[in-house]
Amino acid sequence: MTFQPPKGMRDLSGKDAEKLMRILQTCRNTFEKYGFVPLETPALESFEVLAAKGAGEAIKDEIYYFKDKSGRELGLRFDFTVPLARFVANNPNMPKPFRRYQIGPVWRYDNPQAKRWRQFYQADIDIVGSSSPLADAECIACVCEIMQKLGFSDFTVRVNSRIVLESLLERAGVTKTTDAIRIIDKIDKIGEDGVKKELKENGIDPKKTMKIIGMRGKSSLKELEKEKPAGLPELLDFLRCCESFGISGRIEPDASLARGMEYYTSLVFEIMLPQQKVSFGAGGRFDNLIKTLGGPDLPATGISLGVDRLLEEMGETKDDEKAFIATIGNVQDFAIAFTQKLRGNGIKCELELSNRNISKQLDYASKKYRYVAIIGEREAKAKKAKLRDMETGEEKLLKAEDLIKALKRR
Amino acid sequence: MTFQPPKGMRDLSGKDAEKLMRILQTCRNTFEKYGFVPLETPALESFEVLAAKGAGEAIKDEIYYFKDKSGRELGLRFDFTVPLARFVANNPNMPKPFRRYQIGPVWRYDNPQAKRWRQFYQADIDIVGSSSPLADAECIACVCEIMQKLGFSDFTVRVNSRIVLESLLERAGVTKTTDAIRIIDKIDKIGEDGVKKELKENGIDPKKTMKIIGMRGKSSLKELEKEKPAGLPELLDFLRCCESFGISGRIEPDASLARGMEYYTSLVFEIMLPQQKVSFGAGGRFDNLIKTLGGPDLPATGISLGVDRLLEEMGETKDDEKAFIATIGNVQDFAIAFTQKLRGNGIKCELELSNRNISKQLDYASKKYRYVAIIGEREAKAKKAKLRDMETGEEKLLKAEDLIKALKRR
Structure with missing residues (x-):
């Protein structure tokens, strides 16, 4: 097995x-x-x-x-x-x-x-x-807040509108827009040369599309405003909402962005970290999906965070307030009461279960805890525990309340 | 579809x-x-x-x-x-x-x-x-704390030891103990008469087992101490640990309890609510399971809460601090900033997205929120919002900080 x-x-x-x-x-x-x-x-x-x-x-x-x-x-x-x-x-x-x-x-x-x-x-x-593009902007603002709380400081949000992209392609004389979008979408995987090659293989003139792929960053907005493709007013409205949310510094317009799922209809977004070719979250408008499935005709937008990728890139989490409660001799009653008091004050506690010899307990605890509260018969009598810092070796005899304070202060 | x-x-x-x-x-x-x-x-x-x-x-x-x-x-x-x-x-x-x-x-x-x-x-x-039975007691203490936090006040924890049950059956002269236990386990489903009937059908004398089934509650411990079945010392140790955790008032010894899963080896427990025949959580020791699967020989114990049953019986949750932010006229920028301030202070906020007419907004909000913060052009100019209590109709013009305080105070 x-x-x-x-x-x-x-x-x-x-x-x-x-x-x-x-x-x-x-x-x-x-x-x-x-x-x-x-x-x-x-x-x-x-x-x-x-x-x-x-x-x-x-x-x-x-x-x-x-x-x-x-x-x-x-x-x-x-x-x-x-x-x-x-x-x-x-x-x-x-x-x-x-x-x-x-x-x-x-x-x-x-x-x-x-x-x-x-x-x-x-x-x-x-x-x-x-x-309303306010709905799209609000989803992105929410996700930006999460990224920051998780300790990511240098992420960006690539945004585009499929309607804009289609309109630009049509104006450039591309007739097979669906194929073109599918191929352009692969740019992060296969690179510019790969895209050019596939476009040619599908009978699409790469020259007509490569200019569009190059329209990245805020500077590209001026070009877009000259071109006036369909979908531009919605994109600009959306960008204004992002400004009100104070997140426009994160936003990177990118005319080549298409997103794989076929249900997206206009705005699409991707959360990117620098030097990473995969996105950490993505979403967009899917105004037709609910109706297509047979439901009411309702516009919709949303975003999905890729939790496993965040996990991969995230730094270590700060150690919480926690302690191992070691016991020596016949102190079970007091040790339980002491542990419960710590837990009641939000300290995560693991209580020794088998009264192993103290060096075994400390050896075990050192793998998982910085702080150990040692309770022997003398400590139990004094209604205290010896708090040991496993890193420095420092020890202090403390009442539960003071031990809680000591763990919370650090 | x-x-x-x-x-x-x-x-x-x-x-x-x-x-x-x-x-x-x-x-x-x-x-x-x-x-x-x-x-x-x-x-x-x-x-x-x-x-x-x-x-x-x-x-x-x-x-x-x-x-x-x-x-x-x-x-x-x-x-x-x-x-x-x-x-x-x-x-x-x-x-x-x-x-x-x-x-x-x-x-x-x-x-x-x-x-x-x-x-x-x-x-x-x-x-x-x-x-150690301390491990079993700690699992139960933890679950008792959860039950209390979820608002359940009158639950009990039925406990037994399969070893005790088997030993009692053997002493009573029952040879088919596995069959007997399987049938006894159905008592909540089929009642005492059903158990008697099935025992007879399986060639087990009901008289020999019904006395054991009747051994419920703390008073039955005296009888057990007279009988001295195998497994009793562990059960008594466990009960002492429960006392140290301050949960012995919840504990109901019940010699008929067996639990369905075949991997349980000795102590078994069930969380019960009065007048309910199904358990809300259950567990026990499974000292052989890991080895049986081919892993190391390690004792183990645990408990599993049945979340859906808790959901069924739990009262309504207290409404959190939340508000709908209604907008009138061209106030989007200020409304977003105001909403973000509330969110930054832990208030759950839904911002109006489409600037619908105000009566539509209030109608929508009334289904989901008690408090609505209304922002029109006059309010935006004054950097305030009108907080409306949808239950009383009361309205107050407040700055964000005061509105946060008002929502947190209630």
């Missing part, structure tokens, strides 16, 4: 699991501050919904598919956007706008690559029922 | 989703205070591990099973205990005791009944590598 997790999946433990919890917690708190409410859809959806045209049709082969014992065709969700659209279609009369968040694992039967997993975590916010 | 979730599964939204988040948050915080660290195993495990003898063999038919595209036999986890045992077997050299928590959905292809779901949430803590 193998004890490995299934191929392409992993166990997260130790520091990694702690980082994961910190990311999920920061997402949840910030999402809620921005007025998003939780929605929990099941991990399984009917395969028909997942693979529907306009939903996951293009990545059908990556869906974990199976039949349940009654022959129902089910699949594991591959994102949170399609389940959201399904939920909205099922609850058409909710008050709008509907802002919800959902955080958890999603599954794709991808070929495992470096840093890609078949089970990975997403943290999503979406606003259904508003076509 | 149907927009329902798959049969036996559900979407959680609105108040239910908020309650779910509160339960998960309370579990996580309390688990961490008790020194448990997070572990995240994937939702999918190899079917071989899930259905192994001593693990999920008995509920094999309830496991969501499928083959992935490479023919690998996988299944969705049906609990967190088997994945924990698999993880420990895969990481035999971790420092012990290893205390971990895991919270999330598990899946069982059960026949959907009232209040039973095919995807449901569990919140688990386990301690691997300690055979």
